Amino acid sequence: MKARTKFIVGGAGLFGIAGWLMVTSIRQTGVYYLTPQELSAKVAADSTFYDAGVKVGARVVPGSIQRSPGGIQVAFRVTDGAVTYPVEYRGLIPDTFTDSVDVVVEGRLGRDGTFHATTLLAKCASRYENAPDKYRQTPGYKSAEKRA
């Protein structure tokens, strides 16, 4: 066999293994990323979506956050405007987590309708960059405007 052919066989083998690893690990670790509305539709159509690992992206309902004293556990509700789910989470709470921020929770929807989150990511549109209209809403500026 020519070296070139051997190399191609080796390369194909390498890519085969990499591809196989990719396919299997997507199958095993890939997680649905849904909105609350999509999740409720999935659950209604197929009850195996209860207690299956999913990610839900939604917004925190203002005023719904109940932090346990000490702040290592939190309960809140998330919504996409159509469907609302209560969420329970225990672990380190991100600094940016607060009312009305967009969050991504990863975990399982229990049959009681509560989402048990194992990870909580808070995104804040104004985290690194803030839109000018949003900027006017920050507490420091409302008062600054009043004084001005």
Next chain:
Amino acid sequence: MILIGELSLWVALLMAAWTTTVSFAGARLGRDDLVASGERGIYASFAFILLASMGLWTALLSHDFSFTYVASFTSANLPTLYTLTAFWAGQAGSLLFWALILSLYSAIAVFANRHRNRVLMPYVTGVLGATLLFFVATICFGANPYERLGWVPADGRGLNPQLQNPGMAFHPPNLYLGYVATTIPFAFAIAALITRKLDAEWLAAVRRWSLISWFFLTIGITLGMWWAYVELGWGGYWAWDPVENASFLPWLTGTAFLHSIMVQEKRGMLRKWNVVLVVTTFLLAILGTFITRSGVISSVHSFAQSPVGTWFVGFLAVAVGVTVWLVATRLKDLETKAGLESLLSREAAFLYNNLILVGIAFSVLWGTLFPILSEAVRGTKITVGPPFFNAVNIPLGLTLLLLTGIGPLIAWRRASAANLRRQFAAPAAAGVIALAFLAALGMRAGWALASYALGAFVAMTIVQEFAKGVGARRRLHGEGMAVAFVRLVGRNRRRYGGYIVHAGVVVLFAAFAGLAFKSEHDVTLTTGQAFEATDPYGHKWRFVSQGISQFEALNRQVTAIGLDATRDGRREGVIRSEKRQHVDSRGEATFEPSTEVGILEAPSQDVYVVLAGVRGQDTAELRISFNPLVWWVWYGGMIMAFGGLIVMWPQADPAGGRRGAARAQSGYRTTLDPAGAPAGSA
């Protein structure tokens, strides 16, 4: 100054447009006057973008809050360093910073090649001008840092506290320096394709730029990991987040190119592949900027979603289209004569190195884009997380580590059995001994064992090479150990600098493998209460809460806890973790409270303490983790960057020629066209 800056931005737009037009026109029509005008256009663009940048810096430093950008990212009480670095805290400033670096690099490249590569240069200038035009246009029409707020607030909103960290001050500029440096090789590749001058010459011209890009990306990524580790408080440094992946992708293909370029130099193979790698690296750098700037993929690093994303997609589409067309029409010119002779050869090792690097890049890209792909194909978003990236990349990475040891030592063309025995007997033994030793100590984590065994193998190849080289110098020149070492490296910078980079890779893999032994504890402590735990090395640790204190600092209110730490009964010091509420100059709260991690750093492991929350007056919720070998990640990265610096350091011409010419040729064999040689003043 601010007004001058704002106007300069628009002048720069015209300059970039002019440069692009006259450079291509000059090249097509063979008009040297137009070409020269295009090159002057590049210098002018740089001057005006520099003025525009200085204008923004002036606005920031003078706290002119009538500008949206200044009001959004700074406040009157922000430390000066962070006021300066707020330049790249937001989108508009980042893009201006991109343009600034690009124009600087372009000016340097045009200047350095004013007597060389004269056939390529008009097109190079044109491509650089076009890229610059894109960025300046995006700034002018899409995200202008000189946008006015319409009213003047009493104080600015302040810089996000997570960005108030030295790592964040220097991480973005390094990444940008790396990203932007991929543009020059891209411009040369396009110029070489257009002119069909696809011999080794254009490669020689771009090698140093690729190294510069690689160097800054390495530093930038390392700083980014460090920032994530000390600032974000989740205990790790790499989460396979889309934005992290975006910086990793061009690094991977850039690294692949720096290896495959050697195969083309020595054996004349891989001509198509090298063109593709150069272009891909640039496109991935642009894609990286696009991913971080468009919000198309949900990331914790959520930057503003903005129309700028569409501009980037358009630019990417044009660049891909042009490249594919150029390569397709020039396939004949890219034919290679030489072929692979044996699988047991350095070429083959390098080819596999390239396949793996590109394979890793592909899997990372696939995982990053998977939510979009799955939504397009199946209608639902499916995300993949760290388990996916680890499952694919740990085996590939370890294979790459093995090749890191094999590649530099195996013979070109065809390795003989004697060559293999001579070069690999000691390293293989070192690997086996390391494996047996660690297994005997009770280490059972498979991937970690593989990392350390392979690491020992590679480390031994490097030691062996240095020992041989130093030994030879000592015999031949009678030099002392240190002198021989320094001269060995100094006279063969590419080779020994490369080994130093590889040593850094070994250190990094060893540090990554340490994560397999990480342990975490969630604890609640009241003042005076103690928590005891055993670290991965079997030492007994005891942490005593010294209580919670609250005080005010420069621009923040701080709640802090101190933990008195002892290891096996010996006092190690106090670890402090803080919650900070940042305030503006009138004492009003800005941003959410941020957490300051407490780290007790040591080469063997970090003790990492996060204050999760405070209950009542004296009860703290904490997460305490033992993170083995993390320290070595930063040093591994630094060793790699240092090795890169040695490789690209200009080498004096041994023949004692002109310094400029020597710089140009150091390390590779190029023959200067006599016509291109300097004729006094030009």
